[in-house]
Amino acid sequence: MTRIDNKVRLLKLMSILKDETDEDHELNLDDIILRFKQAYGQELKLNKNSLKDDLDHLILHGFDVTINQEKDGLPKYYSHQYRLFELYELRMLIDAVVSAKFISKKETRQLTGKIKQLTSHQQGKKLHNEIQIDSSIKSETPFIRRTIHDIHEAIAERRVITFQYGRYDVNKQFNLSHEGRLYKVRPYALAWANDFYYLIAYYFEADEIRHYRVDRLRNVEVLSETYPYEGFDVSKYVQSTFQMFAGDEEWIKIKFHNNLINVMMDKFGKDVHIQRHGEDHFILSTKARVSTGLVNWILTFGSQAEVLSPPSLVKTVKAEVDKLYTLYQDN
Template sequence: MERIDNKDRLLMLRDIFEAETDEENELSIDDIIEKFKAIYGSEIKLNKNSLKDDIDHLIENNFDVTINQVKEGLPKYYSHQYRLFELYELRMLIDAVVSARFITKEETKQLIRKIKKLTSKPQAKMLQNEILIDSSVKSESHLVRVAINDLHHAIAERRIVTFQYGRYDLDKEFVLSHGGDDYRVKPLALTWTNDFYYLIAYFFKAEEIRHYRIDRLRNVQLTEETFPYDPFDVTKYVQSTFHMFAGSEEWIKVKFQNHLINVMIDKFGKDVSIQKVDNDHFVLTTKARLSSGLVSWLLNWGGQAEVLSPASLVDTIKEEIKRMQEIYKI
């Protein structure tokens, strides 16, 4: 009969515990022997005492093995219950991957398979994702993962980056902006906002901070040129933008109906300036980037929001409302 090398047997025993057992799935020594035979063939020779010694060795080396015995004389059952991730955490990871538009459909499937390997096979079956992978809203660019990796390196090493940037036209063809000219930037941070990854960077030509959808980058190149460290508050920048539209930053005041208080706290955080006006309204004061994204966001609330300042933003809102009235013949 064929025997297994002691080291191979120990490693395989650990693999069996990780793949086949959890809080609800235990194995007896006889069950473990059957698992070995399913892998190595029915002619394999295993000694129960050797397997028990292996289990003790795993425990002594801080590998979690839970031993369950109902009463003396009855068989013992063994399981590996400790996992780096709880089941609900793995569900959240899978849902995030499925929902992320910048990840292609094939990459989504690959990542889900890998995440499922972080738990036992029985629990992995419970991780069937209920969110449909909609290929119509998934990125078609397989360059995203490469760009993300390169840009992380560029930020860590403070290296200037060049790339081309583009958008889809009415024929759904991807067209490079500015005739395909390179953008030369100082990369500051990567952020995942509104289902997409963005590069926040200082654009040398315009002498200002801008952000770029990573799935729209092409030919990303790390140069040998470096730049000095400069602190940058990513959270503050993202909070001041609306739908990731760039613009000049100014203080704004907006009067909202009281029932929108939680929406504003979700957007700006609990530290945002809120002042009660009357029993029905409050005024929010914050810094924001004046842009078409901000205008669209404000108009989204209709009569539930009134811009108080700055005057330029009030005028822009009025002009947009007039354009809408003309379109709908009001």
């Protein structure tokens, strides 16, 4: 005959309820005893009254146990239904992990596996059916979570970091920039944009703020050197950038076709300054960081977007349009 310690029995009971029950799946005492014997052997001796006392003890100390008894005389069914996350919330977390290009395929599977453990096995299977991983767009950078953790710690403690940085060439080979030399920066913030994590940091050598794709960082090291607090509005800064290109902030005015109003509100928010211009257009006025990213963004709208100011931006966009015209002129 096999016996288990009272504390072990209580912990196992919690585990059975958490892993195997939910609002759609319940267990009676016979079912629970069967689970215990599957774990500890058929010779295990369990008393139903002891299990009832354990259930009462769990309820008394705040562990959710839902008791269902349809009619007197019928067995009671028990389940753990309260979860920190609803099923739809777990689906959103999984969707976010799967769609994040900076997370490698291996780490995607690890993270989604952990998310599934936040609910019962049966509900976890429903989440498993939702997982579709396109490995062709996932980062191959190992230990990305460790890098993100280290940078977050450095930001919180206002400590300087160093790293190497690189990019892929046309041969799909990753090459370190700066001849492999270390970049030394003050890390201000991590921003998730365009499906990637970006480090926004002050680069000492160039005396300017720059952005770095976190999945392209290598050999990140947090130094003992610290820097004083500097107020930095991350959301405002990111909103003023385009495709995460850095640049000088200027007032810009662009005339758009009316059918782009929702696109602009998605980008700039409902409070962006919009002025009607005739029946079919509106003029957007906002501060933005003038950069290659901004020019590329404007050109994606083709003839539905016309830059009005500043003159330097008008000139740059015109030059790019001329290059496009020349490129296709002979085709």
